[in-house]
Amino acid sequence: MTRLVLQEPADALLRxxxxxxxxxxxxxxxxxxxxxxxxxxxxxxILHLHEGKKRFFVSLHGANVARHLGPNFHKKYxxxxxxxxxxxxxxxxxxxxxxxxxxSYSIQRAALESELFKSLERMILxxxxxxxxxxxxxxxxxxxxxxxxxxxxxxxVPFDEHEITALGLGxxxxxxxxxxxxxxxxxDERAA
Numbered sequence: 001m002t003r004l005v006l007q008e009p010a011d012a013l014l015r016x017x018x019x020x021x022x023x024x025x026x027x028x029x030x031x032x033x034x035x036x037x038x039x040x041x042x043x044x045x046i047l048h049l050h051e052g053k054k055r056f057f058v059s060l061h062g063a064n065v066a067r068h069l070g071p072n073f074h075k076k077y078x079x080x081x082x083x084x085x086x087x088x089x090x091x092x093x094x095x096x097x098x099x100x101x102x103x104s105y106s107i108q109r110a111a112l113e114s115e116l117f118k119s120l121e122r123m124i125l126x127x128x129x130x131x132x133x134x135x136x137x138x139x140x141x142x143x144x145x146x147x148x149x150x151x152x153x154x155x156x157v158p159f160d161e162h163e164i165t166a167l168g169l170g171x172x173x174x175x176x177x178x179x180x181x182x183x184x185x186x187x188d189e190r191a192a
Contacts, residue, residue, distance in 0.1 A: 006105070010123050010141055013040055014103060014181060017125045017139070025101050026128040029137040034060065040141060045073070047138040049098070054079045056094060056138075065142045068120055092178055097126040098135045103181040107145065119145040123181070 006014065016037075020027035032046050042064040048057040054077040061074035073081050082090045093104040104124045122142050129136035 006123070007121065007143060007145075009040060009043065009143070010105075010121065013037075013044075013125070013139075013141055014123065017103060024128070024132040026126055026132055026135065028132070029127040029129055031127055032137060032139045037139075043141055043143050045140040045142070047078070047094075047140060049094075049136055049138065056091070062142075065140075068142055068144055093122065093124045094138060096178065096180060097124045097138065100180060100182070101126055101133070101135060105179045105181050107177040121145050 017027055017031065020031040032044075034041050034044075034046075037044060040062075042062045044060070044062050045058055045065050046060040048059055049055055050057055056078040058073040058076055058078065058081075061072055066072040066074070071081060078090060079087075089106075089108060093106045096102075096104045103126065106122045106124075108120045108122060120142055121144075122140060125139040125141070126135040127137040127139060128134060
């Protein structure tokens with residue numbers, strides 16, 4: 001089985017999450033303290049999980065995250081900020097982490113104005129509030145996989161016919177690739 005290889009900063013943050021979790025199902029939301037996570041602070045967002053139609057509120061949006069994604073979601077609900085066509089890809093990693101209480105990882109691809117593709121990796125780390133068994137917050141890490149273009153647009157700009165034709169690639173992958181970073185990931189890492 002091929003093990004997913006995370007960038008070093010993501011791998012270190014995942015290890016810190018597992019350490020903070022200890023014997024609990026989830027680490028407490030105090031883990032997402034920006035001062036403690038200053039190494040990653042530009043590349044992270046903190047989301048609050050609410051009940052109701054609008055569930056995902058961004059309480060902190062790192063400067064690098066805003067630059068990589070395009071829009072700045074600081075103090076906004078994702079449901080109102082992300083185009084409806086991107087809702088499935090946007091919310092699937094959060095829903096997976098809610099259901100499993102495990103970190104999730106996704107690769108998201110965007111078309112750039114330069115007719116190139118930009119790939120971002122996103123790691124969702126679920127956190128608890130009062131009940132250590134229930135997800136109440138998320139710590140989200142986002143970074144480019146490949147060096148991007150200086151003319152980056154939002155990852156939420158859909159692919160258009162011109163970009164598909166110009167690249168000669170046929171139909172590109174329009175959806176994210178999603179992985180669960182379960183405890184098995186850490187065990188596989190220790191064995192390697």
